[in-house]
Amino acid sequence: MKGSGWDDTSAAVQLWAVSKTYGNGATGLRDVTLEVFAGEFVFVTGHSGSGKSTLLKLLYGAERPTAGRVMVGGHAVPDLDVVGLARLRRHLGLVFQDGKLIPQRTVAENAALALKTRGYGRREIERRLAAALKLVGLQTKAHCFPAQLSGGEQQRAGIARAVVHTPQLLLADEPTGNLDPDNAWQVVQIFKKLHALGTTVVVSTHDETLVRAAKHRVIRLQGGAIAGAAAPLSVSAL
Amino acid sequence: MALLLFLVGTGLQSAWLLENTLEGMGDRLEISVYLTDGTDAIQMQTRFLQVAGVERVEWIAKEVAWQRLQADLGEDGSALGLNPLADELRVRAQDPVGAVAAQLSQFPGVEEVWYAKEALTRLQELRQALTYVSVAIVGVCTAIALATLVTTIRLIVFARRREIEILQLVGATPRWIYLPFVMQGGSFGLVGGAIAWAVLALLTRALEPIWAVQPELIRSLTGGSLFDWRTRWLLPLVLLGFGGLVGILGSLLAVNRFARRSPDLNLAEGG
Secondary structure (H helix, E strand, C coil): CCCCCCCCCCCCCCEEEEEEEEECCCCCEEEEEEEEECCCCCEECCCCCCCCHHHHHHCCCCCCCCCEEEEEEEEEEEEHHHHHHHHCCCCCCCCCCCCCCCCCCCCHHHHHHHHHCCCCCCCHHHHHHHHHHHHHHHHHCCCCCCHHHHHHHHHHHHHHHHCCCCCEEEEECCCCCCCCCHHHHHHHHHHHHHHHCCCCCEEECCCHHHHHHHHEEEEEEEEEEEHHHHHEEEHHHH | HHHHHHHHHHHHHHHHHHHHHHHHHHHCCCCEEEEEECCCCCHHHHHHCCCCCCCEEEEECHHHHHHHHHHHHHHHHHHHHHCCCCCEEEEEEEEHHHHHHHHHHCCCCEEEEEEEEEHHHHHHHHHHHHHHCCCCCHHHHHHHHHHHHHHHHHHHHHHCCHHHHHHHHHCHHHHHHHHHHHHHHHHHHHHHHHHHHHHHHHHHHHHHHHHCCCHHHHHHHCHHHHHHHHHHHHHHHHHHHHHHHHHHHHHHHHHHHHHHHHCCCCCCCCC
C-alpha cells in the first residue's frame, strides 16, 4: 500500500488490542486499545519503561505491533511499505527528547528539511519557515547551528521542524525530558498554540506536574498496559 | 575505479591496434606466383585474370627483380653471380585467398605459390586471445571496482545514518534520500574514467616519438591507429560511460538494501 492521503473522517489514532513484544522478550505494550480523535490534545503518561515511547513508535511506524491493529489517519501503519510510510509521515510532526537536529545544518536548514522533502518551492519555504520560527521564538537564531543553541532552543528548533508544514498529527516523545520547568512550559504553550490551529497533539511525558497544569486528556500506561483499565477504552481525563 | 578503466582503455586500444594491423595485412593479401623457366608470363597473366576472385595481376620480370635485389644488397649483390630468380606474378585476390592460391598453383608453368597466410592466422588468433584475456581482466576488475564502490557508499551511508534517520522521520522517500548517493557513485565513476583517459592520453603522447622511428612497415600496417579517431573521441566516451555506469550500478547495489528496508529506527528513548 502506498496510501498518502489523510482521512479526516476517522479518528486520528486508533489502536485495537495492540501488543508489542521485542526480540529480547521485553514487553513494550500489552493489549492496548484506544482512540484519539481529530483535534484532540492528549498526554500519554507513565514511568520509564511503561510503554510510552513504544506506543508513539507504533504510531509513526518505527516499530510494528506483535498483535493488534494500529491505524493513523485512516491507514493501517504496519501494512504500509517504505514509500507509503514516508507519505504518511508527511502528515505527522515528530518531536523527540533530544531534538534530533542535524549538527552540520543551521536551524533554518533543519526546519526546512520537512518542507523540501514535500517539494515546496523556495518562497513557500521562506514564508513557512518565518512563521514556524516565530511560533517557537527562534527568529533571531535561524542561521545558528545546533551546537550554538541552548538545550531549550534546540528543542524548540526541533519543534519548528515538526510544525513547519502544519501537520495533522503532532507526536512528541518526552519533549520536555531534558528541559527545566520554564522551558518545558514554553514547549507546552507552543503545542497548545498548534492545537488551537487544529492539529491533533499526542505528547508522552512522565512529568505529572506539567500534565496537571496543561489540563488535557491523559492516557496512563503502566507495564505496557493502560493503567486501571477494565474497559478497552480506558482513558482518564483531568 | 581509475585502474579498472585504465585497463579497459588499454585493452581497447590494443584491440583497435591489432584490428588495424589485420586490416592493413588484409589490404596486402597478395599471392606471389613464381613461374618455371621458359613460361610465358604475359600469357599466364591473361589466364590468371580469368580466375574467379582475382582482381589484379602484376608481372615482375626476373630481370627487374634481380636489379631490385642487387640494389638492396649494394656491393654484396655482385657476389651472387648469375640471376637465380624466376618471373613472378603478383596476384591481388579477394577472400578467401587460400582458395585462389590453390587454384593458381594448378596451372602448368607455376613453380611455387606463396602468400602471408601463416602471419594472418597468427594475428587473428592473437586478437581472439587478446579479446578473451581482456574480457576476463575487465570482468574481474569490474567486480573488484563494484565491491569497493559498494563498500565505500555503504560506509558513507553509515557515516550519515543519523541524518538519514532524520530525513526518514520527516517523510523523505527512499528515492529522495538515496538519489544523492547514487549520483555520488556515478561521479566517482566519471572521475575514474577521466583519470584513466588522462593517463592513457599521456602514455600515448609519450609513445608518439618512439612510434615515429619505427620501420615504415609497422607504421603502415597499424595505420597510425595510436592516434586515430577512436582513440581521440571514442575512447574517452567509452571510459566515461563505462565508469559512470559502474559507479551508478555500484551505488544502487549499495543503497538498495537500505532503501527497501522499512525504517526501524529505535530513535526515541525512554518509557
